[in-house]
Amino acid sequence: MSSSPSITRISECFVKPPHDHLSPEEKQPIHFTPFEMLALNLNYSQKGLLFAKPPKNQDFSITTFLDDLRRSLSATLTHFYPFAARLATRKQQNPPSYVIYIDPENSPGVKFVYATVNATVSDILTPADVPLVVHSFFDLNKAINHDGHTLPLLSIQVTELVDGIFIGGSVNHLIADGTSFWHFMAAWSEIFRSKKDPNRASISHPPVHRRCDGSDSDPIINLPYTHHDQFIERFELPLVDKERFFHFSSTSVSKLKSKANSECNTDKISSLQAVIALIWRCVTRVRRLPPENQTSCRLMVSNRRKMNPPLSDYYLGSPVQVVIATATVEDLMAHGLGWAALRLHETVSNHDHSKVKEMVEGWNRRPVIYKMSQMVEGWNGIHVGSSPRFDMYGCEFGLGKAVAARSGGMNKGEGKITMYPGREGGGSMDVELCLGSELMMDIECDEELISALMIN
Incomplete structure (x- = not known):
């Protein structure tokens, strides 16, 4: 090429x-x-x-x-x-x-x-x-x-x-x-x-x-x-140097989930929460931020099953909301994978019908259109979108199973994470990570990430 x-x-x-x-x-x-x-x-x-x-x-x-x-x-x-x-x-x-x-x-x-x-x-x-x-x-x-x-x-x-x-x-x-x-x-x-x-x-x-x-x-x-x-703003996020995929086998995902739950003496932490917690810790580590700084993990959550009564899985629209887990850099690094995964689990679990209703009614009273420049200012964290639960590889168009799923360049900034199912299925996951060149070089050498990726 x-x-x-x-x-x-x-x-x-x-x-x-x-x-x-x-x-x-x-x-x-x-x-x-x-x-x-x-x-x-x-x-x-x-x-x-x-x-x-x-x-x-x-x-x-x-x-x-x-x-x-x-x-x-x-x-x-x-x-x-x-x-x-x-x-x-x-x-x-x-x-x-x-x-x-x-x-x-x-x-x-x-x-x-x-x-x-x-x-x-x-x-x-x-x-x-x-x-x-x-x-x-x-x-x-x-x-x-x-x-x-x-x-x-x-x-x-x-x-x-x-x-x-x-x-x-x-x-x-x-x-x-x-x-x-x-x-x-x-x-x-x-x-x-x-x-x-x-x-x-x-x-x-x-x-x-x-x-x-x-x-x-x-x-x-x-x-x-x-x-x-x-209210309209055409804000372009700074161009990210690198986009890279990291593949987590079904065995790797299963072991991460087991490790996170074992550390917290629970069985509530999901596979997705365990994988995201790992990425959150690794990205925070290579950024080398001051220990007292706040770091956050923003998750795009579908409200379909959060609402009462729940919406159909085939509801056509975009009933999504951002929920945010936060921690100090010191706490995120000092505690293990389970501690970070449990923060994510609690953030998602606490987002229930009452929280959705509170947001909707408050916004209806005072509607405001957010601007991207306001959302990214002074932010240290990761933003997670898409889901490994989407049946991407079931869409074949007479060509057989796709060899890969990919995304375009929009809505991507430093620290953007996009989740995909692994092509082989079985609970495997692909994670697309956007980072600057130096941080991407450092994360390649992160021992916690390497040990997870090497599990087949």
């Missing part, structure tokens, strides 16, 4: 549902909850899958494959129709009102891009660090969620490599979190593989469209603004 292979865009189009299928109810505006409104200034979420091309002795045509992708995508949008729409803002002076919503009747479609790159699957997977070209496998770079007024809420880019195919999705966080995005991808893959008539294509798990925020009422949010310039 050349030092900086470049993407060549071959074509782009917009994909709509196969016909004007919306019922009068489905044509109604879709209003957001506070969970989604808080993300107006965030970038689009970018996740995708890398596949090996079928062997040359198989009858594979990229033209036919793209046609089948577009046809099945159109059928999938029958069920996920908000993805084809755009945002809208309704303003009025008397009484003052500023409401942002999804307008299903304004439905230009999902953007579909076909591109090529002179790189191989090995070029992407072999280097220690994720090659920068991977960021070019995604569309809508630098777009923020508020841009969904004019930009597509979902853009799919299919990039053909020399011996592989990458299918990358850039999705507006106001319409989907990771759970909803991978639900959509699974439904698309299911329809693709079924080869059914797009007009009659059904899916195993249809999305639930009615928005819910867990409060006693279902208010339409009136923002305290008259123009988007009053």
